[in-house]
Amino acid sequence: MRRIFTYAYTYKTSMYIGLFLMLVELVVELIQPLFMAKIIDDGILQEDMTTVAIWGGILVAISLIAFVAGIINSFFAANVSQGAGYDLRDDMFRKVQEFTSKNFQRFATPTLITRMTNDVTQIQNLIFMFMRIALRAPLFIIGGLVMAFTVHKELATILLLSVPVMLLFLFWILTKGVTYFRRVQEKLDNLNTIIRENLAGIRLIKGFNRGDYEESRFQGANTSLMNDNKRALWLMELAMPMVMLSMNLIILVILWFGAIGLNVGTAQAGEVVAIINYATRMMFTFSVFTFLIMVFSRGKASANRITEILDAEGETVDDRADGVNKEIQGAIGFQEVNYTYPGMKVPAIETINFEAKAGETIGILGETGSGKSTLLHLIPRLQEASGGQVFIDGLSIEHYDVIALRKQISLIPQEIHLFSGTVMENIQWGKNDASEEEVIEAAKDAQIHAFISTLPDGYQTKLGQKGITFSGGQKQRLSIARALIRNPKILILDDSTSALDAHTESRLMTSLRKKDCTVLIVAQKISSLKAADMILLMHQGKIVGSGDHNSLLRYNAYYQQVYQSQQETEAL
Numbered sequence: 001m002r003r004i005f006t007y008a009y010t011y012k013t014s015m016y017i018g019l020f021l022m023l024v025e026l027v028v029e030l031i032q033p034l035f036m037a038k039i040i041d042d043g044i045l046q047e048d049m050t051t052v053a054i055w056g057g058i059l060v061a062i063s064l065i066a067f068v069a070g071i072i073n074s075f076f077a078a079n080v081s082q083g084a085g086y087d088l089r090d091d092m093f094r095k096v097q098e099f100t101s102k103n104f105q106r107f108a109t110p111t112l113i114t115r116m117t118n119d120v121t122q123i124q125n126l127i128f129m130f131m132r133i134a135l136r137a138p139l140f141i142i143g144g145l146v147m148a149f150t151v152h153k154e155l156a157t158i159l160l161l162s163v164p165v166m167l168l169f170l171f172w173i174l175t176k177g178v179t180y181f182r183r184v185q186e187k188l189d190n191l192n193t194i195i196r197e198n199l200a201g202i203r204l205i206k207g208f209n210r211g212d213y214e215e216s217r218f219q220g221a222n223t224s225l226m227n228d229n230k231r232a233l234w235l236m237e238l239a240m241p242m243v244m245l246s247m248n249l250i251i252l253v254i255l256w257f258g259a260i261g262l263n264v265g266t267a268q269a270g271e272v273v274a275i276i277n278y279a280t281r282m283m284f285t286f287s288v289f290t291f292l293i294m295v296f297s298r299g300k301a302s303a304n305r306i307t308e309i310l311d312a313e314g315e316t317v318d319d320r321a322d323g324v325n326k327e328i329q330g331a332i333g334f335q336e337v338n339y340t341y342p343g344m345k346v347p348a349i350e351t352i353n354f355e356a357k358a359g360e361t362i363g364i365l366g367e368t369g370s371g372k373s374t375l376l377h378l379i380p381r382l383q384e385a386s387g388g389q390v391f392i393d394g395l396s397i398e399h400y401d402v403i404a405l406r407k408q409i410s411l412i413p414q415e416i417h418l419f420s421g422t423v424m425e426n427i428q429w430g431k432n433d434a435s436e437e438e439v440i441e442a443a444k445d446a447q448i449h450a451f452i453s454t455l456p457d458g459y460q461t462k463l464g465q466k467g468i469t470f471s472g473g474q475k476q477r478l479s480i481a482r483a484l485i486r487n488p489k490i491l492i493l494d495d496s497t498s499a500l501d502a503h504t505e506s507r508l509m510t511s512l513r514k515k516d517c518t519v520l521i522v523a524q525k526i527s528s529l530k531a532a533d534m535i536l537l538m539h540q541g542k543i544v545g546s547g548d549h550n551s552l553l554r555y556n557a558y559y560q561q562v563y564q565s566q567q568e569t570e571a572l
């Protein structure tokens with residue numbers, strides 16, 4: 001929680017001004033009953049209308065000051081809370097960019113979205129409330145008691161005795177509230193997960209007629225969220241009447257003893273009215289406390305969830321400021337490389353050894369789950385090898401500045417991702433300052449230019465939710481153009497040509513060979529890899545054969561088997 005408040009402290013000038021204005025409001029609130037007592041005792045009871053008018057005028061004036069202070073305080077409170085929320089989201093976003101794959105396993109996408117949006121909103125509410133009333137409430141209780149003692153000691157003692165009981169009750173509500181609201185946020189994550197899965201898989205759901213099942217899953221999560229929300233709100237709703245009831249009883253007791261005091265002459269009417277006034281305002285303050293507790297409970301639960309993200313381990317490799325930052329040629333070497341995913345017993349790849357000269361094309365072939373993607377992810381250091389070493393131009397990749405290294409490597413992941421925006425923007429995403437000519441050239445190399453030219457707005461055609469949708473093969477080629485525009489020294493295609501027809505694929509391979517870069521390409525079809533300088537044959541995380549197409553076909557039984565079965569399938 002303290003960490004989260006440091007975000008508010010960034011806006012300390014606004015914070016101090018706001019807190020000062022809040023103190024102005026507090027002081028006015030504390031002295032108002034005193035002035036009222038004066039009007040009653042020295043004015044009304046003495047029938048002195050001049051005193052009533054003077055003190056009445058002062059009362060109105062200070063109330064106006066408090067009113068204006070309140071409005072300006074809200075302005076500063078909004079400034080601090082919104083600013084802190086902005087910075088929090090910004091830092092969380094940056095942190096997520098640095099996340100290791102282990103973190104993505106720990107925090108699923110929906111929870112990251114809830115934490116960066118809803119949880120931050122809870123913190124903003126908390127900061128706003130803190131600046132508006134959170135400090136005012138306890139200060140008013142203390143100040144109110146002090147003032148009440150200056151008015152009438154005996155009656156003020158009754159008020160003092162009630163405070164610890166109320167505080168204990170509120171503390172109990174607080175501890176329960178934090179647990180309940182944490183549960184609410186978790187249920188919100190759960191609901192978001194289901195919504196996300198449904199939106200992403202809507203065609204699948206319709207195709208499988210699983211609408212009813214998904215609806216009941218959604219309803220289950222929705223009901224669960226509603227129930228937990230209700231439970232938390234009930235707790236808070238219970239607090240308010242309980243506080244009111246207790247304080248009303250205390251006011252009755254004060255009235256009782258006040259009446260006795262008036263009769264025996266140890267108290268004056270104005271004093272009793274002032275104490276009742278303090279008691280009423282304290283009752284209001286305690287009821288505000290219950291509301292604050294709700295905001296605090298929610299805020300605390302959210303603060304923990306946000307801190308988990310901020311404290312998550314980032315990519316330590318990024319810290320390597322002393323790393324080598326040089327232009328690479330593109331030679332790649334793997335030496336006894338292993339990689340085991342966190343929490344897994346069996347390595348995904350093991351004892352991987354191969355060398356690729358700069359400019360060569362390396363094909364990777366292997367059944368599903370044989371470790372092809374894992375191997376590729378080690379090159380731009382998306383994952384760090386668990387054992388062995390990966391070299392680029394003979395230097396272990398650990399010694400490179402990772403950002404500088406990644407600038408020279410283009411990886412097209414298996415799952416193609418296009419951004420909402422125009423075709424041009426999607427290609428330029430690879431290189432911000434790319435000119436239109438460069439975009440067109442990359443599109444031509446990726447064999448997608450002809451298709452883009454047929455679109456109604458050409459390169460300005462919008463993609464994504466508000467635009468058109470590309471087919472699988474078109475998406476693949478667009479993402480290849482996006483990778484090529486960076487002029488990488490190492491180009492990695494992780495099954496990125498699977499949706500292309502043989503003719504387009506062959507033209508693409510020809511244009512890639514003309515590029516001055518090392519190409520690593522995963523493909524399912526041997527026909528896609530025939531022209532590669534070397535093919536790595538993977539099976540259960542190991543390289544079980546390597547060489548060019550002809551030598552593998554001659555000497556490797558496994559390759560012969562795969563080749564044979566693909567020939568038969570093509571013949572069908």
Ligand SMILES: Nc1ncnc2c1ncn2[C@@H]1O[C@H](COP(=O)(O)OP(=O)(O)OP(=O)(O)O)[C@@H](O)[C@H]1O
Pocket residue numbers: 101341342344348366367368369370371372373374375414
């Ligand atoms: N994040 C992960 N956590 C745990 N295991 C994983 C993770 N990602 C992949 N694996 C496992 O590692 C092994 C290799 O996966 P990888 O994705 O590298 O295979 P692949 O050859 O690229 O498969 P495909 O051709 O189906 O994409 C598989 O057994 C897979 O289940």
